[in-house]
Amino acid sequence: QKEVEQDPGPLSVPEGAIVSLNCTYSNSAFQYFMWYRQYSRKGPELLMYTYSSGNKEDGRFTAQVDKSSKYISLFIRDSQPSDSATYLCAMIVNRDDKIIFGKGTRLHILP
Amino acid sequence: ETGVTQSPTHLIKTRGQQVTLRCSSQSGHNTVSWYQQALGQGPQFIFQYYREEENGRGNFPPRFSGLQFPNYSSELNVNALELDDSALYLCASSSPIGQSFSTDTQYFGPGTRLTVL
Numbered sequence: 001q002k003e004v005e006q007d008p009g010p011l012s013v014p015e016g017a018i019v020s021l022n023c024t025y026s027n028s029a030f031q032y033f034m035w036y037r038q039y040s041r042k043g044p045e046l047l048m049y050t051y052s053s054g055n056k057e058d059g060r061f062t063a064q065v066d067k068s069s070k071y072i073s074l075f076i077r078d079s080q081p082s083d084s085a086t087y088l089c090a091m092i093v094n095r096d097d098k099i100i101f102g103k104g105t106r107l108h109i110l111p
Numbered sequence: 112e113t114g115v116t117q118s119p120t121h122l123i124k125t126r127g128q129q130v131t132l133r134c135s136s137q138s139g140h141n142t143v144s145w146y147q148q149a150l151g152q153g154p155q156f157i158f159q160y161y162r163e164e165e166n167g168r169g170n171f172p173p174r175f176s177g178l179q180f181p182n183y184s185s186e187l188n189v190n191a192l193e194l195d196d197s198a199l200y201l202c203a204s205s206s207p208i209g210q211s212f213s214t215d216t217q218y219f220g221p222g223t224r225l226t227v228l
Contacts, residue, residue, distance in 0.1 A: 008151065032212060043115070043201050043219030044154065049212065088153050095212045096142070096205070098167055101153030 003027050006089050006102025014110050019076040023089035023102045026070065030091040030100075033065045035074045038086045038104065047087075048074070079109045114138055115204050115220035123226045129190045132223045134202030136183040140218070142166070142205040143185040145177060148222070149198045160185055189225075197227045 006023045013019055021035075032051055036044035050056045053067045062075040072091075076083055086104040114137040124130050136143055142161045146154035156169035160179035174190040183204070189196055199222040206216050 004153075006153070041221070041224075043203075043221045045219070046217065051212070090153075095216070096159075098144070098156035098159065098169060099146075099154070099217075101155075103151070103153050 003100050004089060004091060004102040007105055008103045010106040010108055012108040012110055013079060015079060015081060017079050017109075019074075019079050019083070019107060019109075021074045021076075021087050021089070021105050021107070023072050024070055025072070025091055025100075027091070027093070027100075028067070028070065029093045031094065032092045033063070033072050034090040034092075034099070035061075035063055036088040036090055036101075038088060040085075044088055081109045081111050083107065084109045115202060115218050117200075117202050117220040117223050119223060120221070121224045121226075123228065124192050125228050126192055126194060128192050128227075129188065130192060130225060132187040132189075132200050132202075132225070134185045134187070134204070134220055136185070136204035137218045139206060140204035141183050141207050143179055143183065144203045144205065144217075145185070145187045146201040146203065146219075147171075147196075147198045148201055149195075154201055157187070192227045194227050197225060199224050 034049040035047045038044045048063045050065045056063045060077045064073045088104040089102040090099045116135045144159040145157040148154040158168040159166045163179045176188045178186045201222045202220045
């Protein structure tokens with residue numbers, strides 16, 4: 001079993017829809033849970049992170065972590081064509097550890 | 112755009128050759144990590160350098176080696192290239208160890224696309 005599982009998609013939704021992206025993981029020691037956005041031919045950009053369980057909101061983005069289920073989610077409200085990218089979930093045990101990434105989900109927002 | 116730069120942007124090599132990839136860190140960041148991202152996959156950790164010493168290594172063979180310089184820039188060297196080494200190589204610089212985690216903790220560069228024929 002991989003440490004982090006993520007459906008690669010692609011996921012296509014109409015503009016304005018709510019997008020839900022998810023990952024599961026197996027290592028209960030993970031403490032930091034991150035979401036990166038990666039545009040084509042670019043490096044990953046850290047969108048949001050959550051420490052331990054709970055929710056975090058930043059504008060149109062909401063990150064949720066359920067450590068009891070080992071399940072994390074990213075919700076994008078009022079999706080825009082500019083949100084079209086690959087979204088990578090990622091996790092670390094401690095701040096300076098290596099990052100463990102999911103495969104990434106390719107998201108297409110249709111105008 | 113982050114302050115992390117990588118060179119070259121693209122590179123084509125043949126099997127058995129050696130390659131050196133370069134990375135310049137974000138200002139104020141003294142830790143550099145290298146990741147390999149194969150097509151359709153998430154990045155995989157190769158190693159991390161802190162104060163010019165290797166500070167953690169992923170599951171990569173010894174033919175992957177690195178250096179960090181006093182100005183915190185870094186090199187990734189790969190010897191005896193194999194076809195499976197074809198990937199996007201990402202460099203990430205991190206703020207000093209011990210600082211609290213934030214969205215400014217780590218920045219990735221745009222990557223070097225390596226093709227091995």
